[in-house]
Amino acid sequence: MQKRGMRVLILTTLAVLCLTAAVAAVAQRLAVPASAPASSVAAPTGEPPVSVSAGPSSLPTSGSASASVAGPPSVSAMDRLAGPGSPADLDVMSFNLRYASLDRPNSWAERRPVTRALLTAERPDLIGTQEGLAIQLRDIESDLGADYDRIGVGRDPGGLSEHMEIFYNRTRLHLLRYSHFWLSETPDVPGSTSWNSHRVRMVTWALFEDRQTGGRFYAVNTHLDNVSEPARRHSAELIMNRLAAFAPVPIVLTGDFNSPAGPDSEVYRLLTVSAALHDTWDTPRRGPAWGTIHNYDPLIPDGERDDWILTTPDVSAQAALMNPYQVAGQFPSDHLPIQARLRLPT
Numbered sequence: 001m002q003k004r005g006m007r008v009l010i011l012t013t014l015a016v017l018c019l020t021a022a023v024a025a026v027a028q029r030l031a032v033p034a035s036a037p038a039s040s041v042a043a044p045t046g047e048p049p050v051s052v053s054a055g056p057s058s059l060p061t062s063g064s065a066s067a068s069v070a071g072p073p074s075v076s077a078m079d080r081l082a083g084p085g086s087p088a089d090l091d092v093m094s095f096n097l098r099y100a101s102l103d104r105p106n107s108w109a110e111r112r113p114v115t116r117a118l119l120t121a122e123r124p125d126l127i128g129t130q131e132g133l134a135i136q137l138r139d140i141e142s143d144l145g146a147d148y149d150r151i152g153v154g155r156d157p158g159g160l161s162e163h164m165e166i167f168y169n170r171t172r173l174h175l176l177r178y179s180h181f182w183l184s185e186t187p188d189v190p191g192s193t194s195w196n197s198h199r200v201r202m203v204t205w206a207l208f209e210d211r212q213t214g215g216r217f218y219a220v221n222t223h224l225d226n227v228s229e230p231a232r233r234h235s236a237e238l239i240m241n242r243l244a245a246f247a248p249v250p251i252v253l254t255g256d257f258n259s260p261a262g263p264d265s266e267v268y269r270l271l272t273v274s275a276a277l278h279d280t281w282d283t284p285r286r287g288p289a290w291g292t293i294h295n296y297d298p299l300i301p302d303g304e305r306d307d308w309i310l311t312t313p314d315v316s317a318q319a320a321l322m323n324p325y326q327v328a329g330q331f332p333s334d335h336l337p338i339q340a341r342l343r344l345p346t
Helices: 002-030 077-082 108-122 134-144 229-244 266-274
Strands: 039-041 050-052 089-096 126-130 148-151 154-156 160-163 166-169 173-182 202-210 216-223 251-256 307-311 316-322 338-343
Touching: 077 108, 077 316, 077 338, 089 251, 089 307, 108 134, 126 216, 126 251, 134 148, 134 166, 148 173, 166 173, 166 202, 166 216, 216 229, 229 251, 229 266, 266 307, 307 338
Parallel strands: 089 126, 216 251
Antiparallel strands: 089 338, 126 166, 148 166, 154 160, 173 202, 202 216, 251 307, 316 338
């Protein structure tokens, strides 16, 4: 009787152990992982897939882990168009960044990785930016790396709001001096406005010495008013008069002029006819033409070109392009960056 009781006890224990193991196996199969892997999206044609994170709901600061997502193309758009540049060539970009915003879609958290990939691939010697806010410009400075420096100030009183920041590769360019003026009847008064300008508008300029060639040139960067045509016209006249004081040193003018390039535009005529500046887009070697302001919509072939790179006649344009870089439909900005490969006199 005692032996039979022992056998029942052993069999019952074994049954409980088997049932426990089976339940554990089922539970393991049904368990939900604590976190899902990052989604993988296709990079531009010819590039491997890249891992893209949605990013946080707030603006990332420099060094934020959320910003390290999109990888750059293996070859820059300028090199694909014109081949590797010579040591004397100067690669210039005009880039309306679209100010940093928390609003989705197209928040800065979503656009920053694409902007970084674009700039890492192109690595222009000189970048004239528009609309950048302080936190956004710090991010770009961090993403460009230690070879780059920048100059600029916020356009509003106290140095707040959007900047006309100039980034430059300091291994190539040596900054000699720089300053700013405001597009108004009192251009030396920070934050001043005139001519019914919708916003405060300004210019940042710098005198550089090219470490490669020894030549000097002025970089001038601006953003004209988006509402008032009289403000744009008077601003162009003021810029033209200020540039005259820089002669005979070569000048590179970058900007969002909020005016179409062409003979019907008074701003364009003032700068290219009256001021005798050369439009770098008028070069035989150039990429496809689109409207430079796309507002995150499909690109418009041969659309309005409001973003320009102009130079004095002693500067020759070797190539020019509008860069349509995007990752999985995400553009870095609502404007296309404009690029030119220039040859300055030595």
